[in-house]
Amino acid sequence: MDAMAQLTFTVHGALARIAATNDLSIIQIRLLGLLRDRRPTITELAALLQLDKSSVTGLVDRAQERGLVQRTASRVDGRSVHVSITPVGREVIDAGSAAFEGEIAVLVADLTIPQRTRLAAIATHIVAADAQRRGIDILNAEPSPPESSTPVRR
Amino acid sequence: MDAMAQLTFTVHGALARIAATNDLSIIQIRLLGLLRDRRPTITELAALLQLDKSSVTGLVDRAQERGLVQRTASRVDGRSVHVSITPVGREVIDAGSAAFEGEIAVLVADLTIPQRTRLAAIATHIVAADAQRRGIDILNAEPSPPESSTPVRR
């Protein structure tokens, strides 16, 4: 359905604009959004973002250089690192989320309240079904695995 | 609204998968989709895709190298070139569109018919309103401006 594709480009464009305002890319926004309630390993992040782990290494590198996230050594597996958001990163994602809400509000300004409610319900349904289909839990955080409190340098 | 963002990522991911199947990127799909019923100049393409014109130069370069599009000199303005889709490019975009419809069908499989109808209506509405807001006509092709029939080499 062409309308779906066009809608995606429209919303994606809105997201990109607000991300750019905060000097971020969409993937960086997604990364910070995921880290709001998780401390995943690189491999887990790769699964969540559907990226190769080497791509995640670079992604986290750039976010870390900007002080948005940090790496922490796992206490149970010497090979793993956990990625977590910093206070600065949390400020950035909160500001970005607020700006995005404003953009979405403009997009749906012409819709009636029932239309918005239906749209949200349908969107949630589609996302949940797709996540289940590909075996990824994008809605709930996992219990935090043991990890040390000392950052990893890189 | 978080559901909208998640929906965008989900649909975007579906689009990217089917694009990759045909060895294309999303932006190349968008380019070919636009060219189905237009022969825009580089500057017009930049406005339609919301990209800098130098980005469009590279985009068209890569599509042209693969025989998907071609450049044609304008007859009224010696500075302009018109970009048009080739028969091969049309085959590719048609195949891609069909595959994408299949992916969307999977995504909306769980929805009732009325839900799908509402979703399409809402999506169309949002896209049209946003296009109007930014002064771009993404729905209708412009009258083809005069141009020569001899391709430009680059």
Place this chain on the structure above:
DNA sequence: TATTGTTATACTCTATAACTATA
């Protein structure tokens, strides 16, 4: 002078393959 398109350059994002350290 202004506009159209390209070039030069730099950066982000992404993947594949090879590597290391740990399990």
Place this chain on the structure above:
DNA sequence: TATAGTTATAGAGTATAACAATA
């Protein structure tokens, strides 16, 4: 041997600034 993560490398996509050709 297998897994977690990084590095090396290559390529697409993007923007800014400077440029040539044309208007």
